[in-house]
Structures are given as C-alpha cells and as structure tokens.
Amino acid sequence: MQNKFKQQLKDLVLEKVNQIIKTLDKEKQIECGLVIKDFCERFALDEPIFQHLYAAYKEQMTSLELYSQEIDIYYHREHNLHTLTYLEKSFTLNDETYVYFLTSCIEIVREVLPLGTVVELDENYFKPSQEHGVPAKVVITGRFIAPKGYKTYFPYCGVLYPFGEMRKDAQIHFTTPLIKNVIHHGYKDEAEEALEIIMKKELIIDKNLKSIEFSVQDMRKLQKEIELKQNAGER
Incomplete structure (x- = not known):
C-alpha cells in the first residue's frame, strides 16, 4: 500500500x-x-x-x-x-x-481484491464442480453490494469461471472469509484505491452498514430466502 x-x-x-x-x-x-x-x-x-x-x-x-x-x-x-x-x-x-x-x-x-480477480471459494459454501471434482473458480465482477432490505453489504460478487454470467441471476455473492485461495489478482491502480476509500466511507461510516459476515441476523435472513427459493424450484 x-x-x-x-x-x-x-x-x-x-x-x-x-x-x-x-x-x-x-x-x-x-x-x-x-x-x-x-x-x-x-x-x-x-x-x-x-x-x-x-x-x-x-x-x-x-x-x-x-x-x-x-x-x-x-x-x-x-x-x-x-x-x-x-x-x-x-x-x-x-x-x-x-x-x-x-x-x-x-x-x-483489510484488503479489497480488484475486479477481475479469480478466487477459489470454500467448498462448504460453494460446492466443487460435480463433473470435474475440483473447487469452482469465481471471477470477481463487483464489490460492496448492499442488498435491498438489509443493514449489511456483501464485499464481493462474481461469476463462475469460465462460464461467466450466462443468466441474470448467475452472480455469486460472498464475503472475505469464504475465499479459500486467490488464483489470479486483477488490475489495481490509484483509481481503484480511491474507489475503495469512497465506498468504505459511504457504507461503513456514512450509512453505518457492516459486512454480512458480521451480522448473525442478516445471515439467517439470507439463508431462509435461499431455502425458500430452493424449495420453490428457483435454484
């Protein structure tokens, strides 16, 4: 830095x-x-x-x-x-x-990984590819995502490598502790650092939000929403 x-x-x-x-x-x-x-x-x-x-x-x-x-x-x-x-x-x-x-x-x-970074997620959160039996890779396509109705935000979202965003709901939202391995770092410059400062100030200080990993209440709420979608056959 x-x-x-x-x-x-x-x-x-x-x-x-x-x-x-x-x-x-x-x-x-x-x-x-x-x-x-x-x-x-x-x-x-x-x-x-x-x-x-x-x-x-x-x-x-x-x-x-x-x-x-x-x-x-x-x-x-x-x-x-x-x-x-x-x-x-x-x-x-x-x-x-x-x-x-x-x-x-x-x-x-803590470090914020830049766009284009390829990460391997904890297999307990995102299951490995059934065809190849190896952990799935995710390309980071967004950061600091605050879902509507939550008092928290996701540090990252991404798409499955090498498939990309094959449908509108294909993005995977995740937090820093779920990153098991960083396979490839994306490009980072002063503009990236400036954006990081702006977003951290807006979300953490001005809006008083926190990463969803630190909110038991929102994690439970999210899990219930995922289960409802799964039961309804949406996933």
Whole structure:
C-alpha cells in the first residue's frame, strides 16, 4: 500500500472510532475515549491484531497476549466486559461495543481484491464442480453490494469461471472469509484505491452498514430466502 492510501485508511478508522465513542455515555467517553483513539493511532493498520482479538472473542477466550511495534497488548474478558491494556493504558467495552469496534476496524483496513480477480471459494459454501471434482473458480465482477432490505453489504460478487454470467441471476455473492485461495489478482491502480476509500466511507461510516459476515441476523435472513427459493424450484 502507498503511504497516502495507508493514511486514508487510518483516517477512516479514526473517523469510525469517533463515531463509536459518541455512542457511549458521557462518563464512558471521558473514561476511555482518548485511550481508544490512541490505540487506533498506534495499531489501526496492523490488521492481524484486530483479527486475533476478534478470533479470541468468537472462541470465548478469557485472555490473550499480542505483540506489535515492540509493544505488548493484553486482552482480558470477564463476563460481557472486554479490556485491552497496553503501555500501562487500558479501556473496557461491553460485548456489543467491543465487537462493533473490532469488526469496523477490520472492515476498513483489510484488503479489497480488484475486479477481475479469480478466487477459489470454500467448498462448504460453494460446492466443487460435480463433473470435474475440483473447487469452482469465481471471477470477481463487483464489490460492496448492499442488498435491498438489509443493514449489511456483501464485499464481493462474481461469476463462475469460465462460464461467466450466462443468466441474470448467475452472480455469486460472498464475503472475505469464504475465499479459500486467490488464483489470479486483477488490475489495481490509484483509481481503484480511491474507489475503495469512497465506498468504505459511504457504507461503513456514512450509512453505518457492516459486512454480512458480521451480522448473525442478516445471515439467517439470507439463508431462509435461499431455502425458500430452493424449495420453490428457483435454484
């Protein structure tokens, strides 16, 4: 990533964090607002830190020790309270706010694959070709798709390689964790980076949407819709 692009991503993280801090009560804002901002100033671009912390949350770990930029970071969980400590500073957030904080930082900083990228999806989500017995390949044809009626968005949509869009409903919508392997990277330049910044600001900050992978409610809603279509013979 170029330095300008990195700084733009960091600025988006700080803007989102300010938005999150404002949802806290006044006492909590005073207590930990500056520490949260400082944490993001230091570690916002270190995506693995946030990924490890989110994984620890999902696995219901009670503690975790991380290391970044020669700084020790300690995570501690007690019931529904989550505390991060570093450099003799700390802040504590409840379940909802803590997850919102982590997932927002992850979404903003993580890589967005360009158009034309060919990926292999997790076979548990998209079954391998029955004829050839190999995982199907998907070409990314769109990003940041917000379905009507949802409070979330899909990071990607694509078409099956090498068939392309043989019918209007042939597009496959998927999220970053479902990508098992990147086979070919599409073209990326400054215009692509500029679009990424614009879309992340519009969806994640201005519209307050999140990737569907972080919404259990919308994932269940989507699954029900898929099952209904399958039962009706549409798929």
